[in-house]
Structure formats: C-alpha cells, structure tokens
Amino acid sequence: EVQLVESGGGLLKPGGSLRLSCILSGVRYSDAWMSWVRQAPGKGLEWVGRIKSKGSGGTIDYAAPVKGRFTISRDDSKNTLFLQMNSLKTDDTAVYYCAWVEKAPSSMSTWGQGTLVTVSS
C-alpha cells in the first residue's frame, strides 16, 4: 500500500520560515514524481509545485505565488520530500498536502493527510 506521512506544520508570524517533510512508502521513491498542494481554510485546492525524479531530470516547477519563496527538494536515501517555505505571508495559511504523481504529468493518486500551516501576527 502506498502511503504518505507529512510533518512540520505549525503557527508562525509573517516573514518566518518553516520546512515541511513528507515520507513516501510502498513505491520506489527514487522513481517517484512528487507534488505539494495546499488548501486555504474554506477554499479550493491550489497546486504549489512538483519535483520529478532524478531519472526524469529532477526538474522542479512552482506555482507563481510561491516561486522564489518556496523550495521543493528530495532526499531519495530517506524516501523524503521537503517543502522549505520562506518569507511567509498570511495568505500562505493553509493545509499543505504532499502527493505522489503516479501518472505524468501530474495525476496525483496518493495524498498525505495534510499538515496545517498558520501564518498570523
């Protein structure tokens, strides 16, 4: 069974930084393309970014609202995906999901449980 477990959410002030982690099990992580998606309270889904496997070039793509502030990375030795979030704004308050992109370019068939990030002064 494919599973994703996220961690790292919390409450912080505008301008702060936070790193989220996501561990994938049940598939060969090194071959996996992974994405982050967020959902603000009471709002719809918003794609944050995607990282391809190293075998597919390791390309990372970001949504415009987070480009330059957020960084997606991976540690294949630990089956772990990361989302480093800097210069956080109140608009970044959301539940953040990591997801496994099972079918290219972005069909996400397995999602984590989500972790809440609250940015507030």
Add this chain to the structure above:
Amino acid sequence: QSVLTQPPSASGTPGQRVTISCSGGSSNIGSNSVDWYQQLPGAAPKLLFYPNNQRPSGVPDRFSGSKSGTSASLAISGLQSDDEADYYCAAWDDNLNGYVFGPGTKVTVL
C-alpha cells in the same frame, strides 16, 4: 481567478445522474489530460481517473469522465449520499508551466 471554470454547485436525488462541467483553454484541457478529484468533508482529495480514463482501484464505475476540445465533464450516475463532496477538475497548463485546479463543485444529494 482560476483558468479552469466549474459550476459552484450541483445537486440531485439518490439514483439520479449528475454532470459537472469543466471549461478551460487550448493550453490546458485542449492539450493535456484532465484529472478529477473528489474531496469528502475533512479528508484529503482522491483521484477519480487516470489520464487514460481508467479508474484507480476502489473508484466505482458510477463515475465517468469525458473530454471534448477545451472542455471536460464528470458524470456521477446512480447518485448516492456518499457522493456528497467537492469535486475538482485539474490539468497541466503549458503556458503557466504548472498544474491548475478548477474552483471546485459542491455536490449535494437532496
């Protein structure tokens, strides 16, 4: 404003067929596959179809998807109370070089 448009709500009685539309453009639906996700209250989203329109295991065949040009639609036949959820369409957008979600459609079973 999303580049994909969906009606905010849809409803039906148990057993009815409900259809949700998703309209986009040439850079997204017109040139890439469309994904549909179901999000039950308080839960993570769930993929309803793979790009070839096959369903992941556990997704009943009451759900079907179609695409024509720059529009797509999701049909739910034999509507059940368990189908009350938010439904999102999504597609890769070649102009934005990113994945875009529609605003979501809330399905209510009357």
